[in-house]
Amino acid sequence: MLRFAPSPTGDMHIGNLRVALFNHIMSKKRNEPLLVRIEDTDKERNIEGKENEILELLSLFGIEHQEHQLQSNNLKFHRAMALQLLHDKKAFNCFCSAQTLDAKRDAAKEAKIAYRYDGTCSNLHAEEVIDNMAPFTIRLKKPIHSITVHDIIKGESSFAPDDIDSFILMRTDKYPTYNFACAVDDMLSDVSLIIRGEDHFSNTPKQIAIHQALGYDKKIEYAHLPIILNNEGKKMSKRDDASSVKWLLEEGYLPEAICNYMILIGNKTPHEIFTVANAITWFDLATISKSPAHFDIDKLKFINREHLKMMDPKELSRYVGFADEEIGRLAKVFLDEAGTLKELRAKISTIFSPKEVPEEYREGFDVLRELTLKAPHYDDYESYKAYLMQHSGLKGKNLFKPLRILIGGSEHGPELSDLYTHLKNYLKEVVK
RNA sequence: GGCUCCAUCAUCUAACGGUUAGGAUUCCAGGUUUUCAUCCUGGUCACAGGGGUUCAAAUCCCCUUGGAGUCACCA
Structure with missing residues (x-):
């Protein structure tokens, strides 16, 4: 099982689309189902309608999924697992208030040292816990050993227990944090390969720590996709128009072309222009570059043009x-x-709109227009041209410039014969 | 600042110890075109720096520098 797990909190980002696309491709390659899990645990930030928008975009881009989940529906599992960890002494109740924690974090920042949870509540006696009526969170005890992440793209990276820290699993409002919900759901859905953005890389050891604490030892493969950078070399954000899938679509980029570019960028591919179906045959996560890639709208446009031609x-x-x-x-x-x-x-x-005619061509334009309106139907451009020349007496620039404006709408443009060939059945409408 | 990762033209990349460092996009020039563009031809532009290892380093190792991601009771 593979999974794509967007949160319904904003417009679909180009990076998200890429993650979805790669999941789709790998799901096809491995012949394993793809799960779309909407991560809606942050009730405050959820935006009404975003879920459907995501689903519609996925289908527009030809990304098929076999299963669908709402993370909030898994709440009972999250709570049961948290209880289990508490019972097994793998997790503990933490009564530290958000204010206390913030203060300690600020102090650490002030002193220029890395903030770590100081373990205040990690070894509380049972009486201290039961007598404490303050709201509490549940934290996972930090692991004893380092955790090594094996990533198909990035290779092996090792994280020390202190860097993983005793992090929060359940908030005071009894809802799970992202890392906990994600780890539990991936486990329950029997996910075998997780493809996601590099911004999740440092969450990975935490999620593995949760799996270990839960005694889940099935091997999950990971692939973290490099970030896509804007012109300034920074992570693409809402500020960058091109980061929005909706914007790219509105600008007239084809879904096929966007997919093509998303697969091409930061990757070595056998061809430059291809379809997703074609890419499935040769795609390999291992060939993806480890370094972040710059988004280049010129290249996208080039690819878009090629797809338009086809x-x-x-x-x-x-x-x-x-x-x-x-x-x-x-x-x-x-x-x-x-x-x-x-x-x-x-x-x-x-072409089909009223024409703007420069004064110098006005006269010729009007003559040609009248003639065209009265003209019989000519099948080829040469006959039409001959007709105009004969009846107007115009030639050279004085003929072609106004004629170009008349049937092309502009002083510049493609060959008049090409224009005429495709427009001859619309001629009267074009010049009216 | 801590942790993790990365480093070839402006951009995406090829090279897997031995090449005049190749291709594509962009840009520029010439040709073609009644015109702009397309198209054709050509051109500019790169191994971040410094040490090693080796007969030989873009390629392996180390250091420096630079860049990215991440460090929430957000996801």
């Missing part, structure tokens, strides 16, 4: 608001100067 004309025409493959072909002609659906839509739209 797209079925009929499908492309739907994307730009038509249902005629001839318009799809027309759009492909504009691919030379446009790289996204948004740009393509703008190009097509100017």
Whole structure:
């Protein structure tokens, strides 16, 4: 079982999408089911509707899952496991208040030393516990030995007990912390491979410590994906437009192209342009680079253009608001100067919109327009051109410039013959 | 600051001890084009620094420097 575990607290981030995509690919490669677990334990931060948004995006990107869970539904298991750990003396009740803890943390920071839980409540007598009516958290006793994480991408890393520390499992409100809920759920779902972002790397020894304390010794494989950096070399955040999957989609990047780029970046692939289905055949987690990768929108655009070129004309025409493959072909002609659906839509739209004509071409434009309105249907551009030349007396620049504006909407653009070929059935509409 | 990880062109990467350090994107120039772009051709640009090991180091080891992630009763 593999799992993708997003929290419904914000817009889908490009890094999340990448994690989901890699899980999907590995699930296919290993022929193991994929679980989508919505991590909704933070009731304050949950946003209504985000869960469905995530699910819709996954399906838009062709990421299939076989199982679905709401983490909050597993609360009874979290509580039972916490009780078990308490009973086994692997965990203890901690009565330290948040204020006390904060003060100690600040003091440590002031003294420039690493903050560690000082063990105040780790060896309380039973009477001290039962007599204490203050709210409490439950903490895991820090492990005795170091914990080594074996990561498919990063290799082996070892963490000392002090760095793992006696961390909190259950909050005063009786709800589990992220690490605890996650560790318990992964165990209960019999997860075999965890693929997630590198920002979870330092949580891994903690989750392993929980598994060890619970006596769970099934081997789980880990793969932590390097962070995606923005232009400044910092982790991509909400501030970066391109970090939002929704934004990329609105800008006119194709899901196929985004997937292609997500697999390409920070990786060695046999080809540069490919589909997810194709990637499943050669994809290998072990080839992924250990260092963070910079997001390069130019490269994405290049890839997007390549996917647009490969797209079925009929499908492309739907994307730009038509249902005629001839318009799809027309759009492909504009691919030379446009790289996204948004740009393509703008190009097509100017063709069908009222034209802005510079004064110097106004006269020629009007003449050509009138002639086109009265013209019989010509199947090829050469005949149409000959007709215009004969009846207008225009030639050279004085013919081509206004003509280009008339049927292309712009002084610059693709070959007029290409334009005409795909537009001839729409000519009267275009010039009206 | 502690912990963990990383280090080849501006960016993504190739090289797995012996190459004029290769490719792609970007950028620039020329050609093509009635036009801009595409396209074609060409060009600029990299082994972070210093020590070792070795006949031989981008590649192995160490140090320095630089970068990233993370250090919550968030996930």
